[in-house]
Amino acid sequence: MKTEPFWWDAARPEPTEIALPDGPSDVLIIGGGYTGLSAALTLAKRNLSVTILDMEMPGFGASSRNGGMVGNLLKPGLTGLIGSYGVEKGCAIYKEALASVEFIAARIREEGIDCDLTLSGRFYPAILEKDLARMTRDFECRQRYLDVPEEMVGADSYGEDVDSSGYKGGLRQHHTGGLHPAKYVKGLAEAAVRAGARVIAPLRAEAISRTAEGFSVMTAKGELQGAALLIATNGYTGGLLPFLQKRIIPVGSTMIATEELSENLVSSLFPTKRMITDTRRMLSYYRPSPDGRRVLLGARPTVFPASPEVQAQSLKKTLDGIFPALEGAAVSHVWSGYVAYDFAAMPTIGAHEGIYYAMGYCGSGVAMSGYLGHKAALKILGDTDGETAFDDLPFDGRFYYSGKPWFLTPVMIGYRLRDYFGF
Template sequence: MKLDQILAPGAKFEPYWWEAAPRPVLPEIPAPSTIDVAIVGSGYTGLVAALTLARAGRSVAVFDAEAAGWGASSRAQGHIGLIKRPFADLEAQWGRKRAIALLQEGQAAIAFAKDLARRENIACHLNTNGRYIAAATPGHYEALAREVDTLKREIGFNADMVPRAEQHREIGSDLYHGGEVRHDEAFLHTALFHQGLLDRARQAGAVIVPHTRVTAIGREGAAFRVATSRGECRAGDVLIATNAYTDGVAPDLRRRVIPIGAYGSATEPLSPERLASLLPGGRAGIDTWKLSHSFRPSPDGSRLIFGGRVSMRETDPKRSAPKLYRFLMKLFPQLEGVKISHSWTGKVAYTFQTAPHLGVRDGAHYAMGFCGYGVALGPYLGFKAAGKILRRNDAHSPFEDLPFETRPFYYGNPWFLSATVAWYRFLDWRASRA
């Protein structure tokens, strides 16, 4: 499939979400020279921390090397879902009590993100209709059903199975083998959510300093010297909220997050009837392949947004678009001839434990490693990190008790990803034959 065969006239290689919420142009202001809290990264994590701290009376500056929200927070598909680790897996690693605590914390993050959008009155098309998890194989369907039973028992999870014979009520495709509806999960317009948080943080008094890279963070007694591309700033506390974009400014954290490419595309406009025939349940969905795919209606119901891990490293969207399109044709062959209006890429941050982390290193706070679930976890752990800076009693999160591991010879360039992708492709191939 050639690129020019699948692109609609005027197709763009940037997020569909930027049509409604372009990267903001903020007033040029001098970077502050003294501040209570300096935050590195202006995505969901940094902004919710900034909002919380500013409302508590702290002076806050949020630095971003690019435009505000340029990272994953304006590129995501907008799914608000639970961390992706089976209960048995967590239990085997950390015991039943901690497995329950981690999953309950994941549920708290979902509730927090939904509540935040509502409480702050952010017009971001929050849809609380739930999410659909599509089983890629009969074996995956059985595993989903077992997991639903376990999660209902252990954490009161609110989900129901949809057998293959009934899956057309959720998806107009025969590619899958049934699935699971997760009723408490949700989805939203990712860049409008970000824009709303940006507005609230600025209204609360936080100073946003875009196009300003933080180049070094050093201690100065109990405080910090924050060197940026536009001068130096003295800060009482620092929060590093750079997730998959963590660079040399935090080399120790960079060794602990694995940046992985994630890809999104939008179709050209479809009629409401046609879109409803593809996703009759009106929910966002994701499948169970190791190299998973996602799909959802656009907030205005005009087009299908879909995505996947077509390559682990971030690659040119001109290369990812044809690969994603091939998947689209397998999922919905009835869309043959429909073209792509937008295709984009970004980075998600995995960790060696496939769990997010929150903590303090060399005195600087951090919250990162959301493993593709940062639409819920970013805001929630940004809030928790702010709570820790404010020394609030309720700021503890079970995610901060996990060891934040690295591996020998890993310094932030994931040289092992090609082998991992090959292994995942093999596992998916084997599962498809079982």
């Protein structure tokens, strides 16, 4: 069993090992994942000089570790957004999520990125009747205000989505889908470099300081200068900028991939090849591999730190519960990574003391990260098309949080208890 992403078998992140620029860049970007690379591509196409730093390799973090699910649901749901911000603002926020899927599909097409993008949809199965009722309310709200192409299905009608018993029904989407995340981030990096961006990795940004001309970033190889600075580190933000460290919460997630299976077996489990995300508080997300030969599942398998082997065993038990037909299948890969939340459970984009940032995708960043990276680039350019409905939303910290999420363990224990007892 490999303890690295299955996705790396086809597209392993690689170091770039290039020299620092001779002079200042128009824009420095810290973080070489979807957000930073998308921003760099937009900026380079506007003829700005761009330098990206990543402490590992381009796409090494969540960008090549995630489930490759292209979605547009926001955690609060449209009903929650309208309840908090009113109809006009709530719908405007939700439209950003809808636009993110259209954007990523267009960018992949325009740049000729071969990443197995398939917009076959997604299904959200309801574990409990109350989950189905909640999903139905939000579905009806979206239909009323946004006319999103999706439908609710009952317990006797979801068989085309997933061959697993016990669900109460769920939400079926027709306009979302999946891709190969490591191929996507590799293609995005190649597109950014082709447009003229400089990607230097591995190289850690050690400190940020202001200069008369903009910003300086100190590294082990020397100092870089830039007129503008974008932080695009999401779940790997750390303490480089305390403002973000106190507001962004890294949350771990683990995935497994099965050994190769027969295509007939996998297609029988996923007849329409839709992505699947259930309604547990400790949710599971699962899908067929792009080649239709494996099943991949992700979740937060253990409350306390555990070895990859223990996590794989826990996730395999979950997978077997969903698909008894896979009980004899071995796990070929297990790997982990970090997503990022903020306290509003919403994506965030903006600037603090002149430093731009975009992050906090709450585990749903495949589409939103590239979209907000593009929007952040437009903000740097002073282009009004960079305005988003997220711009004026609260991005607050908490007095009890300084960057170490000590509260995640009791929260996850509570979630597990609620999932177990069904409340």
